[in-house]
Amino acid sequence: MQIHRTSPTRDFTIFRNELLRDHSISWCAAGVLMYLVSLPEQARASVRSLAEKRKEGRARIASALCELEKARYLRREVRKDQGSGLLRTVYVVFDHPYEAGDGEPVEAAPANEPESGWNLASGERPAGAAGPKPLVPSTSPKEPPSLTESAEGPDDPAVRTGRAARFLHGLGRTVPALSLGAAEALKLAPLVEVWWERGASDAVLAKALTAGLPATVHSAPKLLADRLRRKCPPVPPAPPEPLLRHACEGCGARLPAAGRCAACVRAVVRESRGSREPVPLAEGVLGFMESAKRGAEAARAAMRGLGGGAVTPPVVAV
Template identity: 35%
Template structure:
């Protein structure tokens, strides 16, 4: 009588169609019927074909651009004539590809003055192959560094009344400072900023010569910012206003009424009747 062997392997289970067989057809979704390409094909990365952010039009346009031969025109006008989407949608799709690194577009001017656009298709964004031979383009010169921002000049006093003649005199004073010291050669912008400060000195009855002396006396060494020094001196050494003097009376002399001389009947102006000046002198001599 046979006895059972508990360590014996269990009987092989049959495969369930659709689950265990490696070539079984899936229950849903796409089924691929592939044939191996040996010519006239392009390798497209799934990072483009299945891109999560690109539109379907951008993905298709990217695949088309990667499939064409070098030198093929891929500008908006040519693509709009090739596909039915129109130039607006084509331009938007090209911008998508450019933003995600699948295209690089640069505009350059030819020796004849014509503006052309160079388009580079990237099948793997971020990777740049080093070109060799005559196809190497000369590297563009880096943009020159911008000059540091110009420091603002200190504020200067402002005159109580702005007069064109006073401002003109102030500019003349500033323009003459370079004759005393060549380092005080000012730009037109600096002179325009400093002129109201000089005018404030002039309206305090300070002569132009006195202003020049105050601005040019004991200049420091070295003199790095002459305009800033002048602005500081105009504000720090501003003299006080002159004492108030009431304006001179300009009222006209009173006009007396006409009187008739008691001695010669000649009319003359006087506050009261009586003799005229000649008759009064004769009477004084007689006495």
């Protein structure tokens, strides 16, 4: 084999033989990586834009990007633009497998770009102040960083929307045909929230969105939107009304009739002894107390021997 090489003086990129001969990635993934490394800083890149430049479709490009992520040549991060509040995907590209702590996160750009690339191959730092390195870097795969400020609570609507967008964005890691951009994931996030409100778990939702996919997915956003609407679980039925519809006037305990419970009656009686004001009682409690009172009087009369004859034991109606 004879090789003819030229010596360019401008507009060229140098690649290591380690990269060009890396057998852990496919030819398609290697070509995508070399193209990304050759781009200038802050260049825009997405699955759709890359697929439009070559014969490979979106599915193959998405699969190649996943290969590069596994081989640690690329890291995709979803970030929130501090200026506009919109979500965007940032491609952090390396010309060699990165180690833990490589590639410090940078502040979001003010422009409303849905996706952008950060080329680390040139050795130049991008414009803008860089954030601090993580104190305890982890080498295990992890979810993209939080899409909202840490001061927001877990019940904040923005937190739920960001979590839903991350869920949809993560589907592309396991099923490349369902890869979404940050703007597309954010647009479909409210539909995911409806599933969660109706009691669906992440596992049930993922199965409904990924099971039985067609051989060719022409539009991942349209397919996911259709499944999210068509397969959405029904609204759960309202809980049955309690049988005890009355509340105690003292403590609020549930009663079959209006009034007070036995504990509150005893407390009120102790406080109102000597008062002639009647104490409102529940119908069942009042009947029980009257029957007990009549029984007690009959028992005392029998013990005193009133009437002279044999005393018939009283019958207490409860």
